[in-house]
Amino acid sequence: MKDHGICGVSIGMKNLFGAINNPNKYHDAVGDPYIADVNLIPQIRQKIRLTICDALSPQYEGGPPYMPQWTWQMDSLFIAQDMVALDYCGWQMIEQQRARAGMESLKVCGREPTYIATAADSAHRLGTNDPEKIEMIKV
Numbered sequence: 505m506k507d508h509g510i511c512g513v514s515i516g517m518k519n520l521f522g523a524i525n526n527p528n529k530y531h532d533a534v535g536d537p538y539i540a541d542v543n544l545i546p547q548i549r550q551k552i553r554l555t556i557c558d559a560l561s562p563q564y565e566g567g568p569p570y571m572p573q574w575t576w577q578m579d580s581l582f583i584a585q586d587m588v589a590l591d592y593c594g595w596q597m598i599e600q601q602r603a604r605a606g607m608e609s610l611k612v613c614g615r616e617p618t619y620i621a622t623a624a625d626s627a628h629r630l631g632t633n634d635p636e637k638i639e640m641i642k643v
Contacts, residue, residue, distance in 0.1 A: 505582070505594045506563035507574070511535035512610045512617030514568055515594040516555040516587040517543050517630075534615055540623035543587065543630050555590050557582040562594075564601040576601055588623045588631025589638045595620060596635075 508514040510531045517539050521527035530538035543549060559582050565574035578597075584590035595617055599609055610616045624633040632638060
């Protein structure tokens with residue numbers, strides 16, 4: 505779970521850019537709608553059942569390369585059946601950490617991950633970004 509200097513965050517959906525040819529060509533417009541569209545490809549959408557996110561030392565700035573000065577210890581794994589909900593929750597945690605560090609929000613920086621809302625819209629229906637519909641269980 506980390507900050508991404510172009511797309512805002514890299515959590516679950518963004519990682520599937522590795523499944524396509526020349527993903528570097530799809531980073532325009534903060535990855536929106538491209539990240540959602542990749543997850544809509546039938547060969548991807550039909551196979552994804554569970555997403556596991558490494559949140560041991562999430563990074564809230566400077567990504568995608570590892571920058572230890574902008575990490576914090578969560579010592580957690582996030583597991584979700586809804587990748588959109590996972591990305592939404594991870595994004596909110598990154599924003600909270602940015603605020604604690606006195607940094608501007610990703611929106612103010614021009615890197616709000618709007619592809620998360622696109623993935624939840626009526627054309628994509630990949631999951632939900634509505635916090636009222638997301639159940640988070642801590643163990």
